[in-house]
Amino acid sequence: MADEEQKSTMTRRRFIRNSSLIAGGAAIGGGLLGTLIGMNLDEEERTSPNKLTGHNQSGNGQASNRALMYFTDKENFQVLSAAAERIFPEDDNGPGAIGLGVPYFIDHQLAGNYGNNTREYMQGPFPEGTPTQGYQSPLKRHQIFDEGIRMLKEISQKNHQKKFDELTGEEQDKILTQFDTGKVKMRGVDSTTFFNLLRSAVLEGAYADPLYGGNNNMDGWKMKNFPGHQGSYLSQIEAKEFKEIQPQSLHAFFK
Amino acid sequence: MAKKLPKVDVVTIGVGWTGGIIAAELAKKGLKVVGLERGKDRSTKDFLMVHDEYRYAIRYELMQDTSRETVTFRNEAKERALPMRQLGSFLLGEGLGGSGVHWNGHNFRFLPYDFEIKTMTEKKYGKNKLGADYLIQDWGITYDELEPYFDTFEKMAGISGEDNPLGGKRSNPYPTPPMKETVITKRFKDAAKKMGLHPYHLPSANLSKSYKNPDGEQLNACQYCGFCERFGCEYGAKTSPNVTVIPTAQKTGNFELRTHSNVTRILHDGKKATGVLYVDVLTGEEFEQPADMVAVTSYVMNNNKLLLTSKLGKPYDPKSGTGIIGKNYCYQILPGAAGFFEKERFNTFMGAGALGATVDDYNGDNFDHSDLDFIHGGSLSITQTGIRPIQNNPVPPDTPRWGKDFKDKSIHYFNRVLNIGAQGASMPHRQNYLDLDPTYKDAYGEPLLRLTYDFTEQDKNLYKFIADKSAEIMKEMGADTVVTNKAAEKYNIVPYQTTHNTGGVIMGADPNTSAVNNYMQMWDAENVFVIGASAFPHNGGYNPTGTLGALAYRAAEGMAKYSKQGGSLV
Numbered sequence: 001m002a003d004e005e006q007k008s009t010m011t012r013r014r015f016i017r018n019s020s021l022i023a024g025g026a027a028i029g030g031g032l033l034g035t036l037i038g039m040n041l042d043e044e045e046r047t048s049p050n051k052l053t054g055h056n057q058s059g060n061g062q063a064s065n066r067a068l069m070y071f072t073d074k075e076n077f078q079v080l081s082a083a084a085e086r087i088f089p090e091d092d093n094g095p096g097a098i099g100l101g102v103p104y105f106i107d108h109q110l111a112g113n114y115g116n117n118t119r120e121y122m123q124g125p126f127p128e129g130t131p132t133q134g135y136q137s138p139l140k141r142h143q144i145f146d147e148g149i150r151m152l153k154e155i156s157q158k159n160h161q162k163k164f165d166e167l168t169g170e171e172q173d174k175i176l177t178q179f180d181t182g183k184v185k186m187r188g189v190d191s192t193t194f195f196n197l198l199r200s201a202v203l204e205g206a207y208a209d210p211l212y213g214g215n216n217n218m219d220g221w222k223m224k225n226f227p228g229h230q231g232s233y234l235s236q237i238e239a240k241e242f243k244e245i246q247p248q249s250l251h252a253f254f255k
Numbered sequence: 256m257a258k259k260l261p262k263v264d265v266v267t268i269g270v271g272w273t274g275g276i277i278a279a280e281l282a283k284k285g286l287k288v289v290g291l292e293r294g295k296d297r298s299t300k301d302f303l304m305v306h307d308e309y310r311y312a313i314r315y316e317l318m319q320d321t322s323r324e325t326v327t328f329r330n331e332a333k334e335r336a337l338p339m340r341q342l343g344s345f346l347l348g349e350g351l352g353g354s355g356v357h358w359n360g361h362n363f364r365f366l367p368y369d370f371e372i373k374t375m376t377e378k379k380y381g382k383n384k385l386g387a388d389y390l391i392q393d394w395g396i397t398y399d400e401l402e403p404y405f406d407t408f409e410k411m412a413g414i415s416g417e418d419n420p421l422g423g424k425r426s427n428p429y430p431t432p433p434m435k436e437t438v439i440t441k442r443f444k445d446a447a448k449k450m451g452l453h454p455y456h457l458p459s460a461n462l463s464k465s466y467k468n469p470d471g472e473q474l475n476a477c478q479y480c481g482f483c484e485r486f487g488c489e490y491g492a493k494t495s496p497n498v499t500v501i502p503t504a505q506k507t508g509n510f511e512l513r514t515h516s517n518v519t520r521i522l523h524d525g526k527k528a529t530g531v532l533y534v535d536v537l538t539g540e541e542f543e544q545p546a547d548m549v550a551v552t553s554y555v556m557n558n559n560k561l562l563l564t565s566k567l568g569k570p571y572d573p574k575s576g577t578g579i580i581g582k583n584y585c586y587q588i589l590p591g592a593a594g595f596f597e598k599e600r601f602n603t604f605m606g607a608g609a610l611g612a613t614v615d616d617y618n619g620d621n622f623d624h625s626d627l628d629f630i631h632g633g634s635l636s637i638t639q640t641g642i643r644p645i646q647n648n649p650v651p652p653d654t655p656r657w658g659k660d661f662k663d664k665s666i667h668y669f670n671r672v673l674n675i676g677a678q679g680a681s682m683p684h685r686q687n688y689l690d691l692d693p694t695y696k697d698a699y700g701e702p703l704l705r706l707t708y709d710f711t712e713q714d715k716n717l718y719k720f721i722a723d724k725s726a727e728i729m730k731e732m733g734a735d736t737v738v739t740n741k742a743a744e745k746y747n748i749v750p751y752q753t754t755h756n757t758g759g760v761i762m763g764a765d766p767n768t769s770a771v772n773n774y775m776q777m778w779d780a781e782n783v784f785v786i787g788a789s790a791f792p793h794n795g796g797y798n799p800t801g802t803l804g805a806l807a808y809r810a811a812e813g814m815a816k817y818s819k820q821g822g823s824l825v
Contacts, residue, residue, distance in 0.1 A: 087657040093666050114314065121325045121340045123695065129337040132330055132747040136337055173658065180656070199657050207644035208309035224669040226604050226644045229306035232478035233605035237435050242600040242670065250304060 065213055066104055069111035070142060075163070076149050077103060082165035083152060086172050087202045094223045095216070097202050105205030105214030106145075115142035139188045141197060147186050148179070148194035155184065210249050221247040257532055257541040263287045263511075264818060266531055266546035268518045268561065269553035271353025272800065273786040273807040275496035276408075277550045278504035279470065280811035286818060288510045289544060291533050293517040294350030298497050302487035308643040312485040317357045319347035323698035326556055328748045330709040331686060332573060338695050338703065344747070345754040346485065347554055351514060352497040354554065354754060355800075359484040359608030359640060360460030360493050361678075362414045363797035364405045364805070366619035367398035367423045368631075369680075372793065375620060376630055384630055385713060390583055390683040391630075392792050395764035396773040398423045401805050404812075408804035409458075412494040413466035413474045416458030421615040434463045434477065439601055439673060440612040443637040446731035452614045457636055458801070459609030460494040470503040481641020483608025493608065516542075519699050521549055521565040521783065528567075528783045534699060548814055551760075551785040552807075558789040559689045559759040560704040568760070568770050568779050571688050573707075579770045581689035583758040584706065585794040588633065588679030588714050590722035590742070593672055594734025595651060600670040603642045611638035617724050618796040619680075629716040633679035633796035635725055644669065652738060673732070675725040678755070679718065681794040684711045689759045709746050718742035755799050757791040762806075764825075772825045774813025775806060781823055786810045 071077040081103040090096035117140045129136045156164040184191035205214030227245035264286040267274035278288045310316045327336035348354035416429040433456035447454040461477040475492040491498045504510035520532040530545035571582035613636040648665035649672040692705040726739040763769025766778040777783040788799045
């Protein structure tokens with residue numbers, strides 16, 4: 001086991017080294033390079049049974065990043081988690097949003113560039129536009145999530161006198177559908193915009209590289225038979241049959 | 256007060272495909288070239304972490320920072336334009352190499368019909384085929400005249416391909432053989448052949464084998480890793496300016512690259528440009544760079560914007576139909592069909608940006624339009640670009656957008672769906688144009704460019720016809736369910752469609768109807784060359800890079816000539 005581990009680490013190191021050589025350019029010809037990559041891949045494949053034992057590449061099994069960067073009130077995080085799980089529920093295919101760590105992914109994203117719209121044009125004025133003109137709210141994404149979660153809580157209290165995360169799945173779906181169809185009145189933004197943001201964020205968390213805190217154990221990828229980060233498919237691209245390949249995340253570069 | 260720098264022979268505004276080609280060609284000839292690039296430097300070694308769909312494809316790592324610069328948009332002139340606050344319909348690039356870094360590498364030549372579209376359409380279908388609101392015009396150059404420049408661009412880029420049975424004549428074969436045949440490309444070709452169509456392998460800038468270009472730049476062989484569009488290539492196997500023309504320019508010793516340098520003005524005396532004004536983005540310092548020739552080589556949007564803010568050329572006025580700059584803005588029409596296969600799974604996660612097969616039977620005037628209510632058409636391709644899980648959640652129609660059923664079906668069909676898509680030609684219309692926004696400003700206090708655009712009847716008719724053809728091929732390929740895409744009623748700037756924006760600084764033979772001649776030289780300022788897809792009088796039925804690359808080599812030849820003799824080149 002230890003031996004196998006070492007071997008695959010070496011392989012990856014060699015991959016990085018080879019890739020640097022490509023970057024260097026002049027030192028190495030393309031033909032030779034192709035051969036190296038091919039060898040590399042073969043070696044990687046030989047050592048892959050090791051990975052099949054369920055080694056957690058994501059590093060977030062007991063991960064140090066499973067805490068909150070954005071939400072301050074844990075109840076809001078629980079509401080978000082419950083809503084995310086309804087959008088992407090656990091089923092026979094595998095884990096749902098909660099099992100994949102999606103709520104942590106969303107929390108972390110809300111704390112950074114995504115939540116603060118740092119690379120987006122946020123200067124006014126903000127008159128109402130047509131649907132084809134896109135997002136025109138002065139609200140940043142983290143504020144839209146705050147408002148959306150506030151309304152999720154408010155509606156479930158009003159309709160059921162319960163917390164959103166205590167409702168049955170059907171009850172939760174009914175409320176989420178109201179958001180989806182734009183029937184909930186929200187401050188500064190329409191509820192469909194919030195719902196679409198939430199839906200996209202859930203799918204992003206389910207399927208982004210595990211380095212972002214979701215897609216735990218690459219289970220999102222495994223459900224879809226998506227192999228994640230692979231150096232090369234040169235030797236498989238012409239295959240007639242469907243290839244099931246053990247996925248690999250970007251952590252492969254840092255072992 | 257701007258600091259005035261020593262004069263150089265040539266300054267390029269932007270260093271992507273067109274700026275890089277100009278820099279390489281003129282620096283090789285001994286001219287002193289300065290390249291001003293607003294973004295950062297980057298090369299192959301910066302793409303090692305690129306297999307990250309979220310960072311690159313969803314959060315747009317390589318794209319323009321719209322907090323600093325964007326466009327405003329409205330469907331029609333009576334509406335108020337509002338900012339495109341986040342990228343959507345098209346993905347503007349930023350940084351060294353520009354969009355040439357994150358393209359997929361589809362490298363076509365526009366058809367002979369494209370360059371003489373007005374003459375040929377009128378000859379065959381009469382003067383009123385489309386009506387007076389459609390501003391189609393000849394390009395002022397023919398395919399045969401442009402052929403040597405296509406050839407030069409393809410050799411520089413090492414394009415992998417095979418003859419297109421319905422394309423223009425080639426003086427030379429592609430420099431490298433076509434990419435590999437896969438189950439998917441073969442399936443498409445077999446179906447197309449059975450239907451009497453003429454399939455061929457898509458010409459690709461993801462190289463089928465390693466290749467040294469005539470400038471001595473080494474390109475590597477594609478690994479089919481499935482991360483091309485929106486990503487840079489960590490192998491140096493997708494041709495980009497960064498692995499070809501930029502290093503070529505740098506090796507001459509005559510090219511100075513200045514990154515983080517955002518040009519805000521082309522300076523001129525009313526007849527000729529004297530240089531440019533730019534801001535060091537990191538320090539805020541302002542510089543004047545005098546030059547004998549100015550090459551306007553940013554993307555379509557900023558080429559138009561800079562001419563308008565610098566008051567070079569006559570702005571287009573849609574009411575009177577006079578003026579040029581901003582006129583003939585075109586996009587691309589994207590009909591297609593999806594096929595759902597119940598019993599088969601495909602290796603769709605493998606691939607390369609330009610791995611695919613194409614038919615041109617419904618492109619240009621390769622089919623008779625006498626009984627049709629549109630002109631032109633589009634190339635129809637199946638591509639195996641490598642699908643990724645965040646962006647690809649294919650479900651049959653009437654499936655909910657979320658919840659148990661959505662999850663189950665989007666997982667089930669992830670590897671069971673194939674798509675045929677067209678690059679449909681886009682014809683200019685008098686109501687589709689670019690000008691300056693009266694309200695919104697960029698990070699330097701300059702007005703944002705304003706886009707007024709909607710789909711036309713021509714677009715919708717073309718869409719329907721081509722979508723039906725896509726569905727026919729998909730049926731022949733054996734899909735259990737074929738979903739024919741439907742044309743949108745209105746152009747919507749939110750969902751991604753394509754980064755094939757064209758026009759606004761169009762080329763032609765007549766100074767009254769064009770901004771630049773067929774060397775990309777401005778009629779109104781003989782030492783200003785505006786190079787890129789901004790010069791296209793309409794957008795053809797292909798991805799634009801191959802054609803704009805050819806025009807850039809043509810412009811480089813013109814600029815070299817101009818440096819010796821001056822004056823108008825035509």
